[in-house]
Amino acid sequence: MAKELEPEFTFILHPSELEDVETKYELTAESDERSALSKRFGLTAIESFNLIFKIKPLRRENAIRLRGKLYASVVQNCIVSLIPIKNTIQEEFEIVFREENHIDRAVCEDVDDFEPFFEDTIDLGEIGASELALAIDQYPRAPGISDDVMKPYLRKQDDLKSKPFGGLAALKRKK
Structure with a gap:
C-alpha cells in the first residue's frame, strides 16, 4: 500500500466560514517545516519562509480571490561550483478558487483562470509551498561564475545545425 503524503507546511482555510470582507492571514514556517520543505525542493536550507x-x-x-505575497531566504548549491548560495525570494501571486461542485463544465471547459477546491478546504500552507517551488532559481550560479566556465561542456553551434537522424540516413545508404 502506498504511503500517503503529508504536507510539510499546512494551514487549512474553510471558505464557508469567511466573511464578505477581505481577510488577512500571515503565516510563518517553523524550523521543522522549513527543513522538510528544503528536502522536498532539493535545497540546502530554507532559512525563512513567510506568507x-x-x-x-x-x-x-x-x-x-486569494492574493498572496511570499518572502523566503533559501540556500542552494551553485550548479557549476556547488558552492552554497543564499537567495532571497519575494513573489506576489493571485489565485481565484471555485468550489468543485459549482463549476459549470460547459462554460469553464477551456478556462484556466481558476483553481477548484474540494470539501470546503483550501490549504494555504501548500499553496505557499507550491508558489515557493515555482519561484526557486532552477539554475543558481555563484557570483563570478561566467558562461566561459561552461564552454567546454556546451555543444558547438555546428552540432546544433546537424540533423538528429543524420547517422541513420548514412546507414540506410550503405544497404
Missing part, C-alpha cells in the same frame, strides 16, 4: 494572504469571497462569481 501574507488577503482573501475575499466573490459571491456573485461564486468564487474566492
